[in-house]
Amino acid sequence: MTVKTDYSQRAEPEFNQIIEKGLNRRQFLKATSAASTVAFFGASPLSSAIAAPKDSKDLIGFEAIPASTEDKVIVAKGYQADVLISWGDPLFRDAPAFSQNADSKAQARQFGDNNDGMTFFQISDDRAVLSVNNEYTNHEYLFAHQGKDMSADDVLKSQNAHGISVVELKKVNGKWEVNLDGRLNRRITANTDMELTGPAAGDDQLKTAADPKGTKVLGTFNNCANGETPWGTYLTCEENFNGLFGSKEQPALNSNYTRYGINTKGAGYGWHTHDDRFDLAKNPNEPHRHGWVVEIDPMNPNSTPKKRTALGRFKHENAALTVNNDGYVVVYLGDDERGEHLYRFVSKNKYDANNPSANRDLLDEGTLYVAKFNAKDGELKGSGEWVELTFGKNGLTKENGFNSQAEVLIFARKAATQVGATTMDRPEWVAVNPKNQHVFCTLTNNKYRGVKANQPVDAVNPRQKNPYGHIVRWMPSGNDHTSSNFDWDLYLIAGNPTVHEGLMAGSENINADNMFNSPDGIGFDNAGRLWIQTDGKYSNTGDFAGMGNNQMLCGDPESGEVRRFLTGPIACEITGLTFSPDQKTMFIGVQHPGEDLAPSHFPDGGNTIPRSSVIRITRTDGGIIGAA
Numbered sequence: 001m002t003v004k005t006d007y008s009q010r011a012e013p014e015f016n017q018i019i020e021k022g023l024n025r026r027q028f029l030k031a032t033s034a035a036s037t038v039a040f041f042g043a044s045p046l047s048s049a050i051a052a053p054k055d056s057k058d059l060i061g062f063e064a065i066p067a068s069t070e071d072k073v074i075v076a077k078g079y080q081a082d083v084l085i086s087w088g089d090p091l092f093r094d095a096p097a098f099s100q101n102a103d104s105k106a107q108a109r110q111f112g113d114n115n116d117g118m119t120f121f122q123i124s125d126d127r128a129v130l131s132v133n134n135e136y137t138n139h140e141y142l143f144a145h146q147g148k149d150m151s152a153d154d155v156l157k158s159q160n161a162h163g164i165s166v167v168e169l170k171k172v173n174g175k176w177e178v179n180l181d182g183r184l185n186r187r188i189t190a191n192t193d194m195e196l197t198g199p200a201a202g203d204d205q206l207k208t209a210a211d212p213k214g215t216k217v218l219g220t221f222n223n224c225a226n227g228e229t230p231w232g233t234y235l236t237c238e239e240n241f242n243g244l245f246g247s248k249e250q251p252a253l254n255s256n257y258t259r260y261g262i263n264t265k266g267a268g269y270g271w272h273t274h275d276d277r278f279d280l281a282k283n284p285n286e287p288h289r290h291g292w293v294v295e296i297d298p299m300n301p302n303s304t305p306k307k308r309t310a311l312g313r314f315k316h317e318n319a320a321l322t323v324n325n326d327g328y329v330v331v332y333l334g335d336d337e338r339g340e341h342l343y344r345f346v347s348k349n350k351y352d353a354n355n356p357s358a359n360r361d362l363l364d365e366g367t368l369y370v371a372k373f374n375a376k377d378g379e380l381k382g383s384g385e386w387v388e389l390t391f392g393k394n395g396l397t398k399e400n401g402f403n404s405q406a407e408v409l410i411f412a413r414k415a416a417t418q419v420g421a422t423t424m425d426r427p428e429w430v431a432v433n434p435k436n437q438h439v440f441c442t443l444t445n446n447k448y449r450g451v452k453a454n455q456p457v458d459a460v461n462p463r464q465k466n467p468y469g470h471i472v473r474w475m476p477s478g479n480d481h482t483s484s485n486f487d488w489d490l491y492l493i494a495g496n497p498t499v500h501e502g503l504m505a506g507s508e509n510i511n512a513d514n515m516f517n518s519p520d521g522i523g524f525d526n527a528g529r530l531w532i533q534t535d536g537k538y539s540n541t542g543d544f545a546g547m548g549n550n551q552m553l554c555g556d557p558e559s560g561e562v563r564r565f566l567t568g569p570i571a572c573e574i575t576g577l578t579f580s581p582d583q584k585t586m587f588i589g590v591q592h593p594g595e596d597l598a599p600s601h602f603p604d605g606g607n608t609i610p611r612s613s614v615i616r617i618t619r620t621d622g623g624i625i626g627a628a
């Protein structure tokens with residue numbers, strides 16, 4: 001448990017006063033006409049921030065399902081969900097079948113572990129490619145010894161289970177299946193050749209003995225969520241890269257390391273014990289070469305992935321790319337850590353739909369910004385601004401410890417603090433509504449809110465210790481994603497109305513039938529339905545009673561209504577979503593079923609060990625996913 005500080009005790013009542021002040025003014029009539037004072041204070045105080053849910057049957061056409069604690073994937077009536085591919089399945093015709101005892105060589109030819117973000121790219125009526133992140137490794141299942149006794153080959157196996165699996169698909173009897181003979185099948189791992197590009201490439205702090213120019217790097221890992229470009233490439237986002245580094249020695253690590261959580265112990269992967277590249281004493285600049293967004297061409301298995309340094313270095317969640325009305329490319333980027341920030345990149349040059357090759361390096365030049373949220377009259381909405389992170393501007397100067405634009409990008413977190421960016425409750429995925437340019441971001445939870453001095457309770461992060469998470473939405477001024485200004489509100493505050501009243505019960509669109517915690521993956525389909533995936537507590541007791549296993553829900557962005565569509569197996573997270581262009585097949589990810597040795601045998605059943613899997617969802621009537 002985190003110990004409460006004096007600060008927290010000061011912050012919470014102060015903010016409650018603000019809310020109540022706002023309420024008293026706005027809702028005086030409604031309150032006084034309520035049946036009782038208890039009823040008034042029992043209701044969520046957020047109704048003015050969020051439209052009360054209306055009937056969404058025109059947009060959401062399935063019947064909601066109940067919460068579940070079963071060890072399987074359950075989907076709404078009229079839908080079917082089955083496994084497309086799981087960790088350790090062969091990705092090539094000559095690759096060995098799944099075995100827990102597979103060595104590093106076998107793993108390099110098999111689907112990676114812990115699939116997360118993914119994108120479906122259609123090539124023809126019956127051919128497509130699915131690019132899938134393999135975020136991290138569960139050593140308790142990756143090895144029979146559960147990671148307790150790592151050999152050099154075990155480290156290599158773990159490295160080969162990270163990265164990206166590019167999976168060619170073919171349509172067989174109307175269903176998308178893995179094509180083991182596909183020319184595009186590819187594994188990208190922690191050891192694949194990559195380039196560093198953009199303003200930070202070649203900087204002294206990116207140089208190592210193995211790469212004296214600071215432009216070539218091996219591999220990508222902790223690939224969390226994703227993005228895609230209109231020019232047909234895949235964006236994979238490096239998140240908890242810090243945990244792979246460690247040291248047997250005690251090198252001095254300044255704030256450039258500690259701000260990113262880099263320490264000599266690491267997160268227990270043990271890579272530094274057999275691979276000097278991950279030993280901080282031997283290769284102090286190697287961690288600066290990770291924590292980027294990487295662009296991959298899934299159509300060319302020989303292409304070299306590019307780490308796009310213009311998008312900044314932090315614990316990237318996803319990369320929500322949209323082409324602005326005037327052609328500039330805008331990418332929204334969350335940094336998933338308690339009290340970190342929300343970013344935006346705007347390209348220097350415009351997207352050219354008529355000349356695909358001209359767009360290939362659009363993500364190398366542009367401007368990075370970070371968000372500042374302002375409150376309005378104590379309400380849970382307000383205005384906001386994007387503050388430029390450019391060397392020489394906004395205090396990003398030598399006097400404040402920045403020597404170049406490269407340093408601003410490599411240490412983007414430090415730059416964000418320098419300009420006074422708002423600390424957030426763990427920004428996870430961002431998604432842009434294709435219908436109206438509104439942008440949504442999941443703030444998954446934050447036990448430090450109102451506890452740590454730099455994370456005071458505020459309008460956009462309104463709950464102390466935020467155990468359930470919420471979703472913020474912003475509207476760019478003039479529907480222009482390059483504008484410096486926006487208005488924001490809260491689309492949803494998760495909570496448990498069967499256990500709590502007030503803020504902890506959640507917003508009005510949360511009820512006993514759709515409650516969940518820790519929204520994480522989000523994405524829109526073509527019709528503007530918002531799909532929400534959870535990575536939360538699945539104890540199903542106490543604060544989380546009635547929520548069951550992690551799940552996926554569907555939200556109506558206009559009415560606010562939220563319906564549960566899918567529930568996952570024991571101790572999993574649901575993450576990653578993509579659609580075939582006809583919107584008749586949806587792929588989602590079941591990640592880490594049975595984590596921490598919880599009793600899951602998904603998907604193989606019996607006494608098998610659990611495996612992360614990509615799930616294919618279709619309608620039994622062949623219709624559009626989510627529609628009526």
Ligand code: FEO
Binds near residue numbers: 239336
């Ligand atoms: Fe990999 Fe923030 O989730």
Ligand code: CA
Binds near residue numbers: 520
């Ligand atoms: Ca996530």
Ligand code: CA
Binds near residue numbers: 428444520535
């Ligand atoms: Ca998460």
Ligand code: CA
Binds near residue numbers: 116135535573575591
């Ligand atoms: Ca995860």
